Amino acid sequence: MPPQEPVPLRAGLYLVATPIGSARDITLRALDILRVADVIAAEDTRNARKLMEIHGVPLAGRPVIAYHDHNGAVQRPRILRMIGEGKSVAYVSDAGTPLVADPGFALARDAIAEDLPVHGAPGASAVLAALVVAGLPTDRFLFAGFPPPAKSARETWLRELKDVPATLVFFESPRRLSSNLKSCVTVLGGEREAAICRELTKKFEEVRRGTLAELADLYDDKPPKGEIVVVIDRSRMVAGPGARDAMLEEAMKTMTVKDAASHVAKALNLPRRDVYQAALDLAGRR
Secondary structure (H helix, E strand, O other), X not given: OOOOOOOOOOOXXXXXXXXXXXXXXXXXXXXXXXXXXXXXXXXXXXXXXXXXXXXXXXXXOOOEEEOOOOOHHHHHHHHHHHHHOOOEEEEEOOOEOOOOOOOHHHHHHHHHHOOOOEEEEOOOOHHHHHHHHHOOOOOOEEEOOOOOOOHHHXXXXXXXXXXXXXXXXXXXXXXXXXXXXXXXHHHHOOOOEEEEEEOOOOOOOEEEEEEHHHHHHHOOOOOOOOOEEEEEOOOOOOOOHHHHHHHHHHHOOOOOHHHHHHXXXXXXXXXXXXXXXXXXXXXHOX
């Protein structure tokens, strides 16, 4: 079957995910949008042009607009005016999915506020790429962006996340990774399991796994190179029978005994067999 020609786009903002490393990770739909959009807006116009060139997507005289943190206030009204005049605008971040630790958030927010159409073209994401290779629970996770650079602010930030019942994911610069991991040991505890994911999908991709204490020693004053994603297991909090049973009672209002037991066991990091038996006992008392 011959490839289908891309369908012309309606007026609107199209948030297009781009590869975080390998150029082949772009989706066919993303290429279609880049091929037919009236305007390309990019956090880094050089990267956008290079990506389109790699995949044989011609610009054909279409404008490529730089849109980033430093010029967003000036460029947003211009881009929104174009959409209001009936143009389709494809926005691509430097790498990954727009709006995730990215200046595209304000652009999408303002487009929505003006009741303009906003569409997502999902694809590569450093957050999800790290989660799938970290070897840590993925049933519930929290992406926390970049930690504050100053030690005191960073430790306050970590204390807010300490008891979140979810796997933690955040970005970090190579030069601050060592100090960050030391703060994690201090606030979260050195026994927590974690993974340092570096240069994901690129030639020198590397994933180091271990406890926070082990990883802090590994990177002690030895900054790695490249893009870093840190993934940390949830708190291994000790839940007494009262807290466990209260969660089970609530869960069994909408779930089967089996599903409620699985849900609570994951949330509290308890053996599933013990939680299932407790759920059976509670169900038998009803």
